[in-house]
Amino acid sequence: MNIHEYQAAELFAKYGLPINPGRVARTPEEAAEHARAIGGTVVLKAQVHSGGRGKAGGVKLAKSPEEAAEKTGQILGLDIRGHIVQQVLVAPGADIAKEYYLGAILDREARGITMMGSAEGGVDIEEVARTNPEAIIKVTADPLLGLQDYEARELAFGMGIEAAEVNSFVAIVKQLYSAFVGEDASLAEINPLIRTGDGKWAAIDSKMVLDDSALYRHPGLEGLRDLAEENPTEIEAKKAGLAFVKLDGEIGCMVNGAGLSMATMDAIKFAGGSPANFLDVGGGATSKQVVQGLQLILADPNVTAILFNIFGGIARCDVIAQGIVDGLTQIEVKVPLVVRLLGTNQEEGRRILRESGFDLITADTMSEAAQKVVAAAAGR
Amino acid sequence: MAILVNSETRLLVQGITGRDGSFHAKQMLDYGTNVVAGVTPGKGGQTEHGVPVFNTVREAVEATRPNTSIIYAPARFAPDAILEAADAGIALIVCISEHIPPLDMVRVRARLAGTGSRLLGPNCPGLITPGQAKVGIMPGFIHQPGRVGVVSRSGTLTYEVVYALTQLGLGQSTAVGIGGDPVNGTSFIDVLRLFQEDAGTDAIAMIGEIGGTDEEAAAAFIKEHVTKPVVGFIAGQTAPPGKRMGHAGAIISGGTGTAEEKIAAMTAAGVRMSESAAGIATIMKEILG
Numbered sequence: 001m002n003i004h005e006y007q008a009a010e011l012f013a014k015y016g017l018p019i020n021p022g023r024v025a026r027t028p029e030e031a032a033e034h035a036r037a038i039g040g041t042v043v044l045k046a047q048v049h050s051g052g053r054g055k056a057g058g059v060k061l062a063k064s065p066e067e068a069a070e071k072t073g074q075i076l077g078l079d080i081r082g083h084i085v086q087q088v089l090v091a092p093g094a095d096i097a098k099e100y101y102l103g104a105i106l107d108r109e110a111r112g113i114t115m116m117g118s119a120e121g122g123v124d125i126e127e128v129a130r131t132n133p134e135a136i137i138k139v140t141a142d143p144l145l146g147l148q149d150y151e152a153r154e155l156a157f158g159m160g161i162e163a164a165e166v167n168s169f170v171a172i173v174k175q176l177y178s179a180f181v182g183e184d185a186s187l188a189e190i191n192p193l194i195r196t197g198d199g200k201w202a203a204i205d206s207k208m209v210l211d212d213s214a215l216y217r218h219p220g221l222e223g224l225r226d227l228a229e230e231n232p233t234e235i236e237a238k239k240a241g242l243a244f245v246k247l248d249g250e251i252g253c254m255v256n257g258a259g260l261s262m263a264t265m266d267a268i269k270f271a272g273g274s275p276a277n278f279l280d281v282g283g284g285a286t287s288k289q290v291v292q293g294l295q296l297i298l299a300d301p302n303v304t305a306i307l308f309n310i311f312g313g314i315a316r317c318d319v320i321a322q323g324i325v326d327g328l329t330q331i332e333v334k335v336p337l338v339v340r341l342l343g344t345n346q347e348e349g350r351r352i353l354r355e356s357g358f359d360l361i362t363a364d365t366m367s368e369a370a371q372k373v374v375a376a377a378a379g380r
Numbered sequence: 381m382a383i384l385v386n387s388e389t390r391l392l393v394q395g396i397t398g399r400d401g402s403f404h405a406k407q408m409l410d411y412g413t414n415v416v417a418g419v420t421p422g423k424g425g426q427t428e429h430g431v432p433v434f435n436t437v438r439e440a441v442e443a444t445r446p447n448t449s450i451i452y453a454p455a456r457f458a459p460d461a462i463l464e465a466a467d468a469g470i471a472l473i474v475c476i477s478e479h480i481p482p483l484d485m486v487r488v489r490a491r492l493a494g495t496g497s498r499l500l501g502p503n504c505p506g507l508i509t510p511g512q513a514k515v516g517i518m519p520g521f522i523h524q525p526g527r528v529g530v531v532s533r534s535g536t537l538t539y540e541v542v543y544a545l546t547q548l549g550l551g552q553s554t555a556v557g558i559g560g561d562p563v564n565g566t567s568f569i570d571v572l573r574l575f576q577e578d579a580g581t582d583a584i585a586m587i588g589e590i591g592g593t594d595e596e597a598a599a600a601f602i603k604e605h606v607t608k609p610v611v612g613f614i615a616g617q618t619a620p621p622g623k624r625m626g627h628a629g630a631i632i633s634g635g636t637g638t639a640e641e642k643i644a645a646m647t648a649a650g651v652r653m654s655e656s657a658a659g660i661a662t663i664m665k666e667i668l669g
């Protein structure tokens with residue numbers, strides 16, 4: 001689950017991290033009030049679940065409450081990579097002497113929690129990873145013992161932090177590690193972590209991605225979810241117990257299993273078409289879920305044909321077939337449907353489809369099904 | 381010959397009285413798997429499909445000497461079940477459960493390192509040695525005993541490949557699902573090594589998908605250590621970056637984990653790459669005749 005910068009900062013503060021405390025404004029007037037309360041120069045930052053805010057004009061400085069109101073007005077409503085800005089964080093301006101990057105990630109390759117640091121702070125770290133990977137220092141903590149001081153020191157000296165500042169930096173690294181573990185994150189980042197002109201550390205930008213599968217342990221964190229940032233169709237799918245991802249193509253697909261779903265999308269592309277969605281109805285799909293899946297697909301006006309690709313293992317073909325028939329009875333479907341049913345109870349499933357009287361195109365193999373659905377979508 | 385499971389397998393089912401555990405225990409018994417015991421805390425003394433149920437894995441081990449365990453527990457109880465099985469000395473632990481937090485798996489893996497226990501999964505369909513033992517949720521009837529080893533990150537996509545192999549008369553030595561999570565117990569490399577050493581396996585089908593770099597690591601291993609023919613397929617060529625495609629591990633992030641990179645790495649390692657899942661069988665037929 002993605003959360004906003006200000007929410008991540010609030011979580012970081014719980015672990016003692018030196019965040020730059022700001023306030024959230026939803027209107028220019030609120031921004032002016034916050035700027036007045038903070039005093040001096042403030043920084044205004046768009047709160048959206050997207051990177052590239054600076055380049056898109058979503059981050060500005062303001063020297064007075066009036067300027068804060070004016071510039072907040074410019075930021076609110078901006079479209080940043082498809083995300084519309086509805087909130088602006090107003091934070092004290094910082095006196096930056098030096099910028100660093102500090103992050104914690106779930107490291108798939110090392111199969112542990114890796115802390116990453118770089119003296120190239122305040123820039124896109126993925127860009128640094130591509131162009132200058134040596135500038136990123138990494139240590140992986142033992143998951144049972146947790147991050148040790150010496151590991152944090154290795155990071156500090158590797159990043160070129162001055163000897164006198166190492167101990168205070170080590171404390172910050174350990175706080176970030178604790179925040180990562182304590183909140184069950186999959187990513188926690190401070191970029192930049194700055195050294196101020198008067199020799200203090202400050203976390204200027206906080207980012208955190210929370211692990212959805214661990215939210216059951218943190219009932220309070222669910223409240224940080226911003227539904228405005230999530231695709232409404234995907235939210236609905238989640239409620240129905242379906243894995244759904246919206247894509248740009250014209251061929252809707254409903255498949256059981258994630259790998260088979262991806263392979264089906266690939267087969268559609270290989271046949272010259274383009275998938276409109278990823279939809280995994282899962283191994284234990286019910287008729288009701290099939291109906292809900294069909295509704296999700298048909299909510300997309302670009303869809304000109306639908307492919308069902310079911311390999312019955314645990315999912316039974318007769319149950320899926322009944323779901324398709326129920327769906328077609330409840331919803332008027334004007335686009336052609338191609339169905340491939342194979343595996344457990346396939347004969348029964350095919351009989352249900354045949355006897356339903358609906359006009360369905362059938363196929364035996366995945367590539368045949370993909371070719372037929374692409375042809376049907378093109379009106380051939 | 382086969383790998384990991386065979387007619388000597390003595391299986392323990394953890395969570396045998398639950399809905400999924402009970403259903404699949406029956407399916408595995410029907411396939412001919414030697415299911416020797418079940419565990420459900422508080423239900424010790426009962427039987428399920430004629431199989432004795434125990435309160436703890438340790439009791440089950442003392443009474444029935446299982447060498448393999450399969451876990452159907454819900455995600456929040458599964459890490460505990462894995463550790464209980466390992467602590468009781470079970471050699472192969474197969475975890476079907478989905479949605480276990482990766483941070484839990486990181487700790488479980490660290491705890492298992494250095495013990496004699498191997499973990500397969502989580503979020504996997506299990507494994508099957510056709511005609512000998514089915515330890516998982518796959519449909520048994522599509523398999524056929526033979527000499528092609530199958531290893532995959534996916535469930536139903538594996539069935540698709542196995543079915544296509546069987547249709548062409550190519551049986552399987554063992555088919556292994558390593559699971560779709562970002563942090564798992566057994567990797568492609570572990571299984572490739574076992575197939576390379578297995579006298580009953582002539583060729584290997586490897587089915588990967590987007591996300592992470594395990595396929596690239598496997599490609600490097602194949603280049604150095606695998607002399608048997610390998611035929612591969614990568615799912616997710618049309619997947620957009622930053623979106624999780626069902627499996628927790630199937631996500632292109634920070635520009636890595638794309639299908640193109642994986643296909644290139646595997647091709648460079650001498651793996652024959654198929655453009656479709658079922659196409660693996662056609663290429664395999666060409667190679668094995």
